[in-house]
Amino acid sequence: MTTADRKPRVFSGIQPTSDSFHLGNYLGALRQWVAMQDTADALYCVVDQHAITVDHDPKVLHQRSRASAAQLLALGLDPERCTLFIQSQVPEHAMLAWILGTETGFGEASRMTQFKDKSAKQERTTVGLFTYPVLMAADILVYQTDQVPVGEDQRQHLELSRDLAGRFNGTYGDTFIVPEPYIVKETATIKDLAEPEKKMSKSSTSPRGCLYLLDEPNLMRKKIKSAVTDSGGEVRYDMDAKPGVSNLLNIYAALGETTVGKLEAEYAGKGYGDFKGDLADVVADALGPIAAKTREYLADKAELDRILTAGAEKARHLAARTIAKAYKRIGFYPPVAL
Ligand code: TYM
Numbered sequence: 336m337t338t339a340d341r342k343p344r345v346f347s348g349i350q351p352t353s354d355s356f357h358l359g360n361y362l363g364a365l366r367q368w369v370a371m372q373d374t375a376d377a378l379y380c381v382v383d384q385h386a387i388t389v390d391h392d393p394k395v396l397h398q399r400s401r402a403s404a405a406q407l408l409a410l411g412l413d414p415e416r417c418t419l420f421i422q423s424q425v426p427e428h429a430m431l432a433w434i435l436g437t438e439t440g441f442g443e444a445s446r447m448t449q450f451k452d453k454s455a456k457q458e459r460t461t462v463g464l465f466t467y468p469v470l471m472a473a474d475i476l477v478y479q480t481d482q483v484p485v486g487e488d489q490r491q492h493l494e495l496s497r498d499l500a501g502r503f504n505g506t507y508g509d510t511f512i513v514p515e516p517y518i519v520k521e522t523a524t525i526k527d528l529a530e531p532e533k534k535m536s537k538s539s540t541s542p543r544g545c546l547y548l549l550d551e552p553n554l555m556r557k558k559i560k561s562a563v564t565d566s567g568g569e570v571r572y573d574m575d576a577k578p579g580v581s582n583l584l585n586i587y588a589a590l591g592e593t594t595v596g597k598l599e600a601e602y603a604g605k606g607y608g609d610f611k612g613d614l615a616d617v618v619a620d621a622l623g624p625i626a627a628k629t630r631e632y633l634a635d636k637a638e639l640d641r642i643l644t645a646g647a648e649k650a651r652h653l654a655a656r657t658i659a660k661a662y663k664r665i666g667f668y669p670p671v672a673l
Pocket of ligand 1: 348350351359363470475
């Protein structure tokens with residue numbers, strides 16, 4: 336199989352598990368999603384089937400899937416330049432997940448660190464949570480994906496996807512492209528603002544630790560200004576000795592379209608106060624408009640549904656081709672047409 340004759344295929348997904356995405360999602364993944372629309376044949380997916388692997392309320396899940404799609408459009412995904420859809424509308428993902436599950440070792444799946452972390456937090460751990468990374472591999476492989484833009488926390492899952500593709504190809508003949516992770520080093524892990532030794536996540540223990548894209552601009556400013564910085568007043572990058580300031584430098588460089596080196600020079604001799612005040616403005620200016628745009632997309636339900644249905648149809652078309660191939664390889668009858 337060759338990729339030389341086509342644009343690289345890009346696929347990525349995000350879970351609709353909160354009302355708003357956060358700055359870690361944005362800098363670690365979503366910003367790359369927007370940029371890659373122009374360089375790749377890109378598919379982006381709201382992975383609601385992954386979201387039911389932990390406790391959920393059906394009504395809330397439905398609203399959050401819609402709100403997630405609206406935020407992605409507000410961030411700059413353009414349905415003319417990428418394929419945006421909801422995972423459960425494309426049954427081929429689950430069809431391939433079943434096959435890949437039979438190729439996955441029990442020990443191999445048991446080594447997934449996210450499963451260990453998540454199952455430790457749940458009262459009830461399900462088989463669905465255990466096989467989560469297999470469904471993720473199916474998401475990726477069903478589109479013959481070349482590159483997967485994600486944050487660092489997804490690296491191990493990507494490794495599993497690569498192993499499964501290689502193993503299947505080795506056993507049954509060339510079927511899947513082996514995907515590459517696309518992880519931007521500087522923003523691979525955005526840290527919690529209150530506890531900079533942890534990654535930013537919606538389960539932050541501090542109300543100021545996680546900055547949401549739909550926060551009011553004033554709240555964004557407050558969260559940045561109250562971010563934990565380190566002892567010594569110097570604005571200098573050192574992830575080990577100064578994780579708080581270094582995290583803020585990474586955020587500033589990414590949102591302010593500059594570099595950490597330039598920022599260090601600019602703030603030499605100035606204190607944390609000046610630095611955080613300026614960063615608060617950069618963050619509020621960059622992310623402030625997203626909430627209003629999201630509301631606009633949510634206000635036109637028919638249009639949003641149209642975009643998502645069209646996206647799912649396009650995605651299914653591609654996914655069905657891989658399913659036909661994989662079914663044949665494995666010895667199945669082809670799915671019947673409706
Ligand atoms: P999810 O929904 O947890 O996160 C979406 C994306 O945001 C990135 N991310 C971060 N990046 C940097 N710093 C952070 N603090 C941070 N927090 C989150 C994640 O790495 C991710 O890229 N399993 C996936 C969803 C998924 C998927 C897929 C991704 C399902 N199928 C196929 C890629 C391809 C997840 O839970 O992401």
